Amino acid sequence: MAQRTDAIVLGAGIVGTSVALQLAKRGLSVALIDRRGPGEETSYGNTGVIVGASVFPTAFPRSLKKLIQVALKRAPEANYHWGDLLKIAPWLVSYYRFSSLENLKDSAMKLRPLMSRAVAEHETLLQDSGAMKYFRKTGWITLYRSDAAFEAMKPQLEFGAQIGVAAQTLDAEGTRKLEPNLNPVFRHSLFWPDVASLSNPLMVTRAYAARLAALGSVVIKGDARSLHRADGKWRVDTESGPVDAENVVVALGPWSPDVLEPLGIRVPLGIKRGYHRHFDPKGNASLTRPVIDTEIGYALTPMEQGIRLTTGAEFASRDAPATPVQFDRLMPYAKELFPLGEPNEAEPWLGRRPNMPDALPVLGRAPGQKGLWLAFGHGHWGLTLGPVTGRLIADMMTGATPFADPAPYRAERFG
C-alpha cells in the first residue's frame, strides 16, 4: 500500500525544504524526499548571504580584457573545462545575450518582489524553527580595489536607488570601522545594510526540516527519478515504500532536469560551479559579516566552521571531477586582504549553482503535466530565495492570491 500525502516535494535543499515547510504551515501533509539529508548539497556550501538588497544579477563579462583573461585561464573569478565547452556553448550564448544592461535591469525589476521579502521570510522561518542563533542582520560589504571598478558600479547604484535598494559608500578608513581586520588594499567599498547572512546554512536547512517534521510531515530518503504516475496520482518509490500525492514539486536544484526531461519538459538550465574552503583566522582576527573582493571575484564569510572563502564561477559539466584551480589564483589576494591562517579541512568543497540564462528562477505549474510544480533555477541566490519561493508556491498550490505576480517565473517564458 502506498502512503498518501497532500504533496510530495522532491529535493531537500533550501528551496525544497522551504517549499515543504510553507505548505505544512498551511496545514498540508507533505513528504519531502531526497537521496541525502536536508541541505547537504548546494545549500550546504554557499556564502550564507541573504541578499535582500541585490540590484543586477551576476552578468557574463562583456569587457574584452576580462574575456581574454578568462579565456587564458588567468581570471581568479572564473574557470572552465575545455572539454565541456561545446556541450555548454548554447547556454553560454544565451547567458551572454542576457547580460546586456537593459536585460539586467529587467531581471532586477522582476526579482525585486521576491528579493524585497527574502530577509523577512527567512526571519519568520528561523523563528518558527528555533534557528535564530544562525542569523545575522549585519549587512555585507563589497570592496573595490580600483577607482575604475567603483566607477563601473555607479549605474547599478543609481538603478538600485530607483528600485529602493540602499547602499552606503565608504572609503577604506570607514570600512575598517566596520571590519577592523581588513587590510586597506582597496580604495572604496559599499555597505549594504538590508542584507542578512547565516553562520551555518546547513544547520538552517536542517532546522527547517525538523520544524516540518514537528508539524506532522515526513522527510524520507528516496530517488526522485522514480517519479511516475500510478492510480491517477504521482508516485515516488522511497526507502519507506511508495508515496502518492495529487501534487508534486520538483525542487532538485541542478538535478531538476534529471526528472523533467523524461517527462518531456526541457528548460535551459546551466550550471555555474563554485567552491569553498574554510580557513582558521590568524590570531584573534575576525569578521562580522560577508565581504566580497569584487574585482578579484571571491567572498569571505565568517561561518561556524571558520572563515569560508567562496569562489566565482566554473563553467563545466555538472558531474565532472572537481578542479579547484581558482584557489591558486585567489589566495595571494585573499591573504593580503585578511589574515587568513591555514585551511582547516583537507579538500575544497564543490557546489553547483542551478542557473537560468535570465537569472530568474522557474516557479509555478509545469507545462502539460497536471499536478506537477516547479521550483528551481535560483542560481547565485537560492539560499536567499528559498523561503520566499516556498511562500509563492504555497500560495499558488493552495489557491491563495499569490503575494507577487508569478508570471515572470513561468517555465513557458523560454518557449
Ligand SMILES: Cc1cc2nc3c(=O)[nH]c(=O)nc-3n(C[C@H](O)[C@H](O)[C@H](O)COP(=O)(O)OP(=O)(O)OC[C@H]3O[C@@H](n4cnc5c(N)ncnc54)[C@H](O)[C@@H]3O)c2cc1C
Ligand atoms: C560557492 C557558492 C556560493 C553561493 N553563495 C550564495 C549566497 O551567499 N546566497 C545565496 O542566496 N545563494 C548562494 N549560492 C547559491 C545557492 O547555494 C543555491 O542557489 C541553492 O543552494 C540552491 O538550492 P536548491 O535547494 O535549489 O538546490 P540543492 O541545495 O542542490 O538541493 C537539491 C537537492 O536535490 C537532491 N537530489 C538531487 N538528485 C536527486 C535524486 N535523483 N533523488 C533525490 N534527491 C535528489 C540533492 O541531494 C539536493 O539535496 C551559492 C552557491 C555556490 C555554489
